[in-house]
Amino acid sequence: MAKAPPPEPIDHHYDIKRLTKVFAITSILVLPVFAWMTWQDYGRDWKAWQKKFVENDRRRTRAALRTAAEKIDPEAEEKYLEQRREGARELRHNRSAVSEAEDEAKKTEGAWYEADQDFRFKKAEMDTARYDFETRQKESPKSAGAASARKDYERLKASYEASTIVEQAARARWDEAKASLAALQKTKKDAEEALAKLDADYDRFQAKLGTLRQSDAFYFVRNAPIADMLAPSLKIQQVQLDGLYNDVNFLRSQRVDRCVTCHLAAETRGFEDREKYPQSVLRTHPRLDLFVDSNSPHPYATFGCTSCHGGRDRATDFTRAGHMPNDYGRYEHLAAQLEEGHDDKGLPTDDDEVKEAMDETQTGRWIKDYEWEVDKYNDLPMYPMKAVEAGCFRCHRSDASHPKAAKLDQGRKLVEQLGCWSCHKMKGLEDLPRVGPNLTRVASKTTPEWTERWLVNPRAFRNNTKMPRFFYLENFEGESGHRLTDTMIAGVTAYLFEKSGKASWPAVGVGDAMRGKLLFENVGCQGCHISEVGAERHVMDGWRQHGPNLIGLSQKVTPEWLGAWLKNPKGYNSETRMPNLRLSDGEIADLVAYLMSRPAQPEFARSRAPKADEKERDALVTDYLTQTKSVVEAKADVARMSPREKDLFVGEKIIGHYGCYSCHAIPGFENAKPIGVELSEWGNKPVHLLDFGFVHVPHTRADWLAQKAGQPRSYDREKVKTFQEKLRMPQFSLSSAEIEAVQTAILGMQKEDMADTLKVKAAGARGAIQAGRRIVKDFNCQGCHILEDKGGQIREAMTASKIDLALAPPVIRGEGAKVQSDWLFAFLNAPRSGQIRPWLKVRMPTFEFNPDQLNGLTSYFAALDKARYPFENRVETLDPRSRAVGAKTFDALKCAQCHPTSQDAFALALRAGKTPADLAPILAAAHTRLRYEWIADWIKRPEEWMPGTRMPTNFPKMDEGPGKPGRRISPLAPALDAPAFAGLKKDLVGIWGSEAEAKAYIGDPDRVTKALRDHVWSLGNEFLTAPQAPKAPNKTKAPAVVAAN
Amino acid sequence: MTLSGPVPKLAARPVNADVAICGKADRPSPSLVLAKDKGLANAVVWLEGAKGGALPKGPFSLDQKSCLFTPYVQVVSKGAPVVVRNSDAVLHNVHATTVAAAQIFNRAIPIKGQTFTETFSEPGVVRLKCDVHTWMTAWLFVADTPYAAVTDAEGRFSFPGVPPGTYRLKTWHELFGEKSQPVTVPASGAAKADVTLSLLDASN
Incomplete structure (x- = not known):
């Protein structure tokens, strides 16, 4: 029975039935779309990479776990517990030792306080007695009162002196207690840290175990299609980068880096193996020490990936992220060959071969594997x-x-x-020293003929020159191009010589080229210069090409100019970086003779001098004149000008056109802007x-x-x-x-x-280091010195000349910690030869640094070694006992066999037949040059300060088995019993009171090196205020007095 | 082992320090010691690849006496103790480097009668030098085989008890560098190997 539908509550204008149908059809259509969408989302590339990473990670951890379980698991745990017990025991032991040491420190402090009080009272008493004595003496010098006052005063004075010694001894004991307390506290802290680390390792291991025990089923359910919208473990990983922006035309948007969505392995250690993990996306970042890691200077959370690598920060698709292959250029080149069927030279190519070559490129593989293409819409793709x-x-x-x-x-x-x-x-590269020589007085250095031929092709004269070639290049080809080029060169040369300042140089004496050669090889020229026909240019790591290659000079300069230049480079060019080597006139004559005899590149001698072409010159002048004048006026001017005027006009215009003045100082272009x-x-x-x-x-x-x-x-x-x-x-x-x-x-x-806040800080120690490196680079310090473990290239030249490398410029290492900053300042300001290593033939040149540069260099060295800068206390009092022991030990170790203690001793050693190269630095300068603390440290461990040094180790490290650092020992204590050392033993026992104490002192590398240092510090030192070496009996009695009190 | 071809003349080494103890006379170069029949002394010979036999345990000793290292060349076993002694009343230092001048150690030994012990973990040639007395040089050959020896004053060497087989006989001398030639040890009896070196094909 059909039943009429219930009446609608309100009127409407739509048909329910039809609508139902529309809905039904729509939902049928939407369903597959939904399925397709879900599938698309589920199948995004980055998910595949994440899955692969998770698989790798699980496999790796499981394997680690298995080995751990199989081999060492029970043992490891046992070992950990054992280590922990031991650590705790040690800590307990330390704690009690520390508290004992604290007690000891308190006790000795008390004792000192008492002694100090006593000393003060004694002093007061003595002062009173002295005053009393003085007044009585003045009133009646011969009275009994005066005599008894004098007696009182002398008694109290003796008592005061005794109390001084007691006070000093007590203070020494207190200092010692404090030092041992500090040492124990450090041991305790180390033990605590070691324990904490042990615990942390164990906890991490346990945590990893926990994650792994999570069920696999859960992992698959939460990452299943559709279900993954709730709480997937595979998800887009992103980090907001505060303070870093994207430039979106007139707008800045914050960077949001999503790279680790695929590159999950980047921040995890353990995926370094290239064979196991061939795709870089599944590998650990190769430099976690510098990047990504949270302990590195560029943690991922702050910098992300794209701020260094470039690319689109929020893309999660291979192409759209802006990946850029290394060989895209080559790929395109091959693609063009494929299209045209021939190569660059027009020879036909085989299509299959070209295709194969294309597939083998990185670009080809990316296209195949990742459907890579150039992203036209990405302005800033990654750097290849x-x-x-x-x-x-x-x-x-x-x-x-x-x-x-x-x-x-x-x-x-x-x-x-x-x-x-x-x-x-280029911002950041302004205000560097000009790269080309100053041409304001070029006429006094070289000739127009040489200049013209040089301009044609600088490399014909000097193959490795840094001067680029401006003329005879591809856009001035053909007869007319060459005529125009010749005209330009003639003009430039005419202008340079016309405007050049004139100067004449004094004659140079007759020198000996052989002696000059020896000088060239020995004095240090080769740190910055080579002299080799046909040498290739090496700017990168080419410290010896800092200055020009010294060949063909006889074609270029006069001996007089060269002599004047060597004598005072700044006299010719005030802005040159060529330093002054303080050469004598005789040396200059020899060097000039040698340098003028060096060969030239043969092709230069054959090259032809260009000649201005009249027609081209007129055309060029007209061209320039019409920029400001009418054609008629310009032509009239051209007709009126002499050839010389035209040359000068052309020269000025061409120098302006090519911007020669940017590298060279040229008269008339002082304020010109770079082109x-x-x-x-x-x-x-x-x-x-x-x-x-x-x-x-x-x-x-x-x-x-x-x-x-x-x-x-x-x-x-x-x-x-x-x-x-x-x-x-x-x-x-x-x-x-x-x-x-x-x-x-x-x-x-x-x-x-x-x-x-993210910008590189240019202040503080970092700033000082950068500023110093700038000077080091500009003045090529590393041509001669090994500095920051780089350079010292002069050694190559010395080896070639068969010069003993012991005569090479010193290796600069730990200089800031080693020398006093004010000494360094003075030395760099005005280096003198022969102060420290008189045997060196190579000279530290005078660079004529300005005060800013001098300060920059000294603070740079101090900053490199974290040394105090600029001022520090000068040590002017030495412990007399330490100094006395130092003197004895200095003799026992025969230090003076190599180290002259003064200039006189050096001269004496030479007279005795020693070769200077076998000697070590003269020690008289130590106290003005070296840092007090450093000397002791150097004596203790020279091979760590300067690997390969000839200074032998006197205090070797004990071999305490592999992995243990090994304490240093002093071989002196056992040697003390040798008959040869009976005298030394007697002296030391005299100083120390007992044999045991003397042995303990001399057997302690720290104390004995400090004693040696104190002796070295005293050599030639007139600033010392401490009394001379003590009289032994007084000192031995000192402890006795303490006991009596 | 014999030298063929020209015999180089090596300059004597002047004594320029501590003449009171070391003496004034120049020291003849120790680099080339030849017997009458041109037998070459102080060359190191070893068998590569021979198994069996135990490494001599040492301790080996190296003395510095009258400002000379003695012995001038010796074979020491890898990891075995070498006791270095100073028998002079001057400071010597023992600066040990590889042939490529990489530092091994540099120890001062200032006291007459003083000794110290070092072990060498890397097989190969070690160059010893005293920086105080530059004429003092010596060589160690750190061997990881028991079949290694230094040729005697006549240029002879022998390895008893080598298991039969074919090996490479390697030689090293400071003027001639490293050379090698095959040698076969029969199941019974002895093998004889003559090595002839010549400056004309010296490698360094």
Whole structure:
């Protein structure tokens, strides 16, 4: 029976039945969409990586657990408990020792206080008696009263003196008690820390065990499709980076880094093995000491990944994250070959071979494995791994060098030394020393003929020169291009010599080239200069190419100029970094003779001098004149000008056009601005703003840059440009390794958009180190010295010249802790030869540092070693006993066999036939040069301060089995019983009162090295206020007095 | 072991320190000691790959007497104690490095009659030098095989009790560097190996 539907409560305009149908159909349609969506979400790439990581992690921990359970588990636990018991026992023992020591300290302090009081009273009594005696003496010198007052005074004086000794002894005992208390407290603290670490390790192990025991079923349920919306363990991992931003055109948004969503292994140790975990996404970050780890300087929670690596911070998709392969350029190059069917030289290529080569590239593999493509919408993709150190530069721009980022460091060195910064402004690289020589007096140094031929091709004269080539490059090809080039060169030369200041140099005596050669090899020239025809350029790690390669000088300069230059480099060029080696006139004559005899590169002698072309010159002058004048006026001017005037005009314009004045000081261009584009934030430059011309390179910033650096004028190819429009960047002839390094440095020049708190601090010790490194770099200290474990390249040259490396410039290590800052300041300000190591032929040159540089260097050395700076107490009183023991030990150890104690002793040693090279530093200067504490430490462990030193170890470490650090021992105590040491033994017992005490003292490496130090400190030291070596009997009686009191 | 070809003339080493104890006379170079028939002394010879036999346990001794190291070349066992002694009344130091000049130790030994003991854990040649008296040099060969010896004054050497087999006979001398040649030890009887070195093919 059909029943009518109930009436609707209110009127409506839709049909329920139809609506129901629509709903039904829609839900049928939506269901698969929902299923598809769920599946898509479930199957996101990052989940696969997370799963793989979880699998790896479980497998690894299980394996560890199994081995632990199988092999050492019960044992390990037992061992842990045993260790813990032992630790606790030791701690208890320590605690009681500490409290005993505390008691002892209190007791000795009391005793001292008592002695001190007694001493004060005695002094007061003595003073009263003295006054009494003085007044009586004045009133009636011969009275009995005066005599008895004198007696009183003398009695009290003796008693006062005795109390002085008692007080000193008591204070010494108190000091000793305090020292032993401090030592015990440290042991106790160490024991506590060791125990805490033991507990922490054990707890961590237990916790890991707990996680693993979680059921697998639970893991799968919570990560199952749909159910995973509740509380999945697989989820997007993200970290908000406070103070780091994304630049979203006119807006800054905070960075939110999601990289570890896939790179879960990055922060976990244990996934380092490349063979076990071939995909880098499943591996531990290779430098947890520097990055990611929470204890590293760049913890993940603060910096994330993208602030260094680049790329899109919140992407969780391979391509969209901005991954960038190393060889995209090569891949594209191959792709072009495939399309065109031939290679660069036009030879036909085999398609299959090319395809195979493409598949073998990293790009090819990424395309296959991860469907990678260039993300056109990502302005800042990641740095390819070959340039990954670019990421450091963003924050570390103010650092002087980058010891932990080798490629960036090299790139930066190139940018600095080749003078890129001179034409292209780069923030952080301003105010460096000019890279080219000063040309304001060039006419007094060289000739126009040499200059013209040099300008044609600097490398023809000096293959390794840093001067780039400006002329005869690809965008000035052909007959007319060469004519124009010759005209420009003639003009530039004419201008330079016309404007040059004139000077004449005194004649140089007749020198001997052989003696000059010896001087060149010995005095230190080779720390900064080579003299080799055809040498390759090494800017990176090429300390010996800091200065020019000294070849062909006879073609370039006059002997008079060279002599004047060697005598006083700053006299010719006030801004030169060439130091003064304090050469005598005779030495200069010899050196000049040698240097002028050095060969030249043969191709330079064959090169031709360019000649200005009249037509081209007129055209060029007209071209420039019409910029400000009408054509008619310009032509009239040209007709009126003499050829010389035209040359000078062209020269001035061309110097301005190519910006020569950026590297060289040139008269008339004192205030000219550099011509290059500013590169301070080039790393952010949008790719579409780069002109790729008609050159086939992939459209990425890195590839554009590599092409530009390698072939600077290539973007002019096939272009129709006027003279003014043509590219001007010169050819630096960079090797491919150099290009990669430069690429890294320039790509790293990015906007510094971060909070101030995250910026690299340029103050304090860090700032001092950076400022010091800047000076060290500018003045090439590492050419001669091994400093911060780098450099000392002069040693290569010395080895080649068969010079004993014992005569090499000293290795600088621990200098801040070693020498007094004021000594260092004075030494760097005006080094003198022969003060410390008179046998060295190599000279520390006079650099004429300004006060800022001197302070910078001294604070740099102090900061490197965390030494006190700038002032410290001068030790002016020495413990007489320590000093006396020191003197005896100094003799016993025969220190003076190598170390002259004074300049006189040095002269004497030479007269006795010693070779200077066999001697050790003269000790008379020790107290003005070395830090007091350092001397004792050096004597104790020279091989740790300076590995390989000739100073032998007198206090060797005992061999206490593997893994144990080994205490140092003094072999002197047992030797004391030898008959040869009867005298020494007697002396020491005299000083110490008993044999046991003497042996304990001399057997303690700490005390005996301090005693030796006190002796060394006293050598030639007129500032000491302490009394001379004590009379033994007095001192031996001192303890007796204490006992009697 | 014999030397063929030209015999180099090596300069004597001047004594320029502590002449009171060390004497004034120049010391002849110890680097090349030849018997009448050009037998080469002070070369190290060892068998590579020979198994069996126990390493001599030592202790080995090295003396410094009249400002000379004695013996000039000796074989010591890896890990065995070497007792270094100073028999002079001057300070000597014993600066031990590898041939590549990597530091092993540098100990002062200032007192007459003083000794110290060192062990060497890395097999190979050790160069000893006294920096105080630069003419004083010596060599140790740290062996991890019992079949290692220094040639005597006639240039002879022998290894008793080598199990039969084919080995490489290795030699080292400070002027000639390391050389090697095969040698076969028969099941019974002795094997004889003659080594001829020449400066003309010296490797260092």
